[in-house]
Amino acid sequence: MxxxxxxxxxxxxxxxxxxxxxxxxxxxxxxxxxxxxxxxxxxxxxxxxxxxxxxxxxxxxxxxxxxxxxxxxxxxxxxxxxxxxNPRDIRNKIERAKYNASQRKMYAIFKCPNCKQKLRAPRGRGKIQVTCSKCRTQFIKKV
Ligand SMILES: [Zn+2]
Known part of the structure; x- marks a missing residue:
């Protein structure tokens, strides 16, 4: 051998x-x-x-x-x-998707009516006043 x-x-x-x-x-x-x-x-x-x-x-x-x-x-x-x-990259994507899903559960994700900036606020607070982080527009949002 x-x-x-x-x-x-x-x-x-x-x-x-x-x-x-x-x-x-x-x-x-x-x-x-x-x-x-x-x-x-x-x-x-x-x-x-x-x-x-x-x-x-x-x-x-x-x-x-x-x-x-x-x-x-x-x-x-x-x-x-x-x-x-790349298996590692695929695993990262899955982790990110899981993270996003858990974020969606905890946070309401919505867009600013003025500039379409993506914003988020903790859920379950009822009606809140939101200030857009980008254009400073203020609006009422139910979360
Ligand atoms: Zn805005």
Whole structure:
């Protein structure tokens, strides 16, 4: 087993191996494989095989510099998308939504009739006089 791993390591030395772009292309080929099963389309199947072949070819490619710059290009191109689907970012959004929901329970949120500035006041006080924080307009609001 160790001998096998040693030989594998030697084989992969100086080759690209699996990087982000490689993983993405492998993932794409998987998607196209599934699509092939649904559509039975030869073209979709060819794309799937091409993606798979390309990702395998990249893995074994010895032009590491070129593959590296391709991967960097891929990473910069997809930075925004990857950020959007970043699990930490999604968790933050959920936390913010939860916070907003709890705020809505405790505070009445309304807009200034004059400048449309978003305002809030604690609920359950009945009719209160509100002064807009932006334009200083005063109005009566039931909260
Ligand atoms: Zn205002």
């Amino acid at each position: 160790n001998n096998f791993r040693y030989r594998m390591a030697q084989f992969f030395a100086g080759r690209t191996g699996v990087d982000s772009l490689g993983r993405f292309i492998t993932f794409l080929s998987l998607i196209f494989m599934i699509l092939t099963m649904i559509t039975h389309s030869n073209i979709v199947y060819l794309i799937a095989v091409a993606c798979l072949a390309y990702s395998i070819w990249r893995m074994f490619s010895k032009n590491y510099q070129k593959r590296y710059s391709e991967n960097q290009w891929f990473l910069t191109k997809t930075a925004k998308i990857r950020y959007k689907f």
